[in-house]
Amino acid sequence: MSWFVKTIWSTSVGRKLVMALTGLFLCTFLAVHLAGNLQLLKQDEGYAFNKYAVFMTSNPLIKTTSYLLYASIIGHAVWGIVLTIKNKKARPQGYAYQNESVSSVWASRNMGILGTILLVFIVAHMGDFWREYHEYGTSTPMETKTYIDEKGETVVYKDLYHEVVETYENIWMVLFYVASMVAVGFHLCHGFKSGFQTLGVNHPKYLPVINSVAFIFWGIIPAGFALIPLYIYFNHI
Amino acid sequence: MNLTLKVWRQKDASSAGKMVTYPAQNISPDMSFLEMIDVVNEGLVKKGEEPIAFDHDCREGICGMCSMFINGRPHGPKQGITTCQLHMRSFKDGDTISIEPWRAKAFPVVKDLVVDRSAFDRIIQAGGYVSVNTGVTIDANAIPIAKDIADEAFDAATCIGCGACVAACKNASAMLFLSAKVSQLALLPQGQVERDKRVERMIDQMEDEGFGSCTNTGACSAECPKEIGQHHIARLNREFITAKISSSNK
Numbered sequence: 001m002s003w004f005v006k007t008i009w010s011t012s013v014g015r016k017l018v019m020a021l022t023g024l025f026l027c028t029f030l031a032v033h034l035a036g037n038l039q040l041l042k043q044d045e046g047y048a049f050n051k052y053a054v055f056m057t058s059n060p061l062i063k064t065t066s067y068l069l070y071a072s073i074i075g076h077a078v079w080g081i082v083l084t085i086k087n088k089k090a091r092p093q094g095y096a097y098q099n100e101s102v103s104s105v106w107a108s109r110n111m112g113i114l115g116t117i118l119l120v121f122i123v124a125h126m127g128d129f130w131r132e133y134h135e136y137g138t139s140t141p142m143e144t145k146t147y148i149d150e151k152g153e154t155v156v157y158k159d160l161y162h163e164v165v166e167t168y169e170n171i172w173m174v175l176f177y178v179a180s181m182v183a184v185g186f187h188l189c190h191g192f193k194s195g196f197q198t199l200g201v202n203h204p205k206y207l208p209v210i211n212s213v214a215f216i217f218w219g220i221i222p223a224g225f226a227l228i229p230l231y232i233y234f235n236h237i
Numbered sequence: 238m239n240l241t242l243k244v245w246r247q248k249d250a251s252s253a254g255k256m257v258t259y260p261a262q263n264i265s266p267d268m269s270f271l272e273m274i275d276v277v278n279e280g281l282v283k284k285g286e287e288p289i290a291f292d293h294d295c296r297e298g299i300c301g302m303c304s305m306f307i308n309g310r311p312h313g314p315k316q317g318i319t320t321c322q323l324h325m326r327s328f329k330d331g332d333t334i335s336i337e338p339w340r341a342k343a344f345p346v347v348k349d350l351v352v353d354r355s356a357f358d359r360i361i362q363a364g365g366y367v368s369v370n371t372g373v374t375i376d377a378n379a380i381p382i383a384k385d386i387a388d389e390a391f392d393a394a395t396c397i398g399c400g401a402c403v404a405a406c407k408n409a410s411a412m413l414f415l416s417a418k419v420s421q422l423a424l425l426p427q428g429q430v431e432r433d434k435r436v437e438r439m440i441d442q443m444e445d446e447g448f449g450s451c452t453n454t455g456a457c458s459a460e461c462p463k464e465i466g467q468h469h470i471a472r473l474n475r476e477f478i479t480a481k482i483s484s485s486n487k
Contacts, residue, residue: 003481007481011440011441011444012410012444013450015450083450087410089449090447092342095309096243097308097309097335098309100309103405108455109407109454194452197467197470198451200475202467202468203471
């Protein structure tokens with residue numbers, strides 16, 4: 001498979017393919033993650049959300065996919081850094097004056113900066129919830145909550161819901177989260193369509209479909225994410 | 238018209254350059270941009286100074302030689318034209334105009350505004366051709382090609398290799414140039430024999446020349462004097478993926 005390694009590592013188009021495939025896979029994760037998070041809005045003291053958290057951390061298929069997800073985040077970041085360094089080297093001396101805004105949009109020129117913001121957010125976000133839920137390096141186990149399920153049986157779940165609500169009662173955490181979702185929006189405003197272009201999917205027949213789906217990913221999904229901490233904050237002050 | 242020019246002056250490839258300010262006086266709005274530089278150069282020669290070196294040839298927008306980065310954009314402020322087709326009526330009296338050479342590692346400055354674009358020639362040599370034995374003249378319609386395919390191939394073939402795409406791209410990527418050549422030959426029956434080898438070799442050569450990679454900003458198409466579209470880059474990507482998966486090249 002040496003040709004394969006050579007393609008994805010040492011050709012620019014190959015490296016771009018890695019960016020496109022990992023990026024689009026991360027987009028599908030966003031949709032699934034939002035569907036889960038929306039259960040935070042249910043008025044059930046966190047029953048649905050905490051049950052969902054158990055499913056997400058115990059289902060074998062989901063667990064396998066999660067490893068692919070971690071690999072995609074790391075791969076997307078590493079390949080992104082390699083590409084950015086190589087691209088900077090392609091123009092050792094810049095222009096004294098360059099008018100870039102007439103020929104390209106801001107987000108498309110700043111994917112590296114936006115991506116760095118997102119990486120910081122992902123690390124902080126996983127430190128807040130993912131690490132606490134898995135109890136990696138935490139001094140006390142996460143609190144649990146007892147519910148009566150649909151069948152009338154008593155169930156005990158780790159109370160991630162409480163953790164989330166407590167976090168987003170802090171206005172600074174809310175602002176950090178919302179700002180990060182704005183960065184997601186800008187990143188995907190270029191990234192989603194760019195991924196398809198790199199895969200060679202660009203045709204008058206299906207470009208309108210890609211553009212419509214792109215709006216869901218750069219507009220609706222980040223807005224959906226951002227609304228949840230705002231909802232929690234304004235419901236608990 | 239009276240203008241102020243800020244021009245990149247560089248003695249040779251190994252010297253450091255700098256922006257130098259020159260007045261451009263009594264310029265007719267009907268002059269082309271290159272004619273305006275000619276007038277300024279005449280003044281410099283009369284004063285015993287070194288004239289500004291710049292590339293030019295046909296002066297009718299088809300050779301791809303002129304290559305000036307004017308007011309922060311390749312070929313200046315107008316859409317779909319080369320520097321030689323830009324006229325001074327596009328500027329206002331009293332304007333200050335900045336003029337720089339194309340900036341890319343793969344396009345080293347030779348002198349002032351002249352850059353060495355032979356990297357493009359080497360990319361073409363790597364695969365941008367069709368090998369056929371020449372014999373007697375073949376009838377023009379011996380190989381039927383659908384009108385829309387011929388048009389699409391022709392659109393790609395309008396690339397004059399000026400390098401504005403590289404100059405405009407934040408990564409100094411040559412993907413639009415490459416895509417125009419690959420697209421043109423991939424669409425036509427004559428280009429099928431070397432189809433896989435072509436795209437692989439041309440992309441390898443592009444890497445070796447030190448061009449950056451495409452991040453799909455679209456700046457190249459927006460600044461291309463022949464308005465070659467982004468869909469050609471998508472086709473190049475498809476050609477590359479197909480070649481990598483299905484060709485016998487290792």
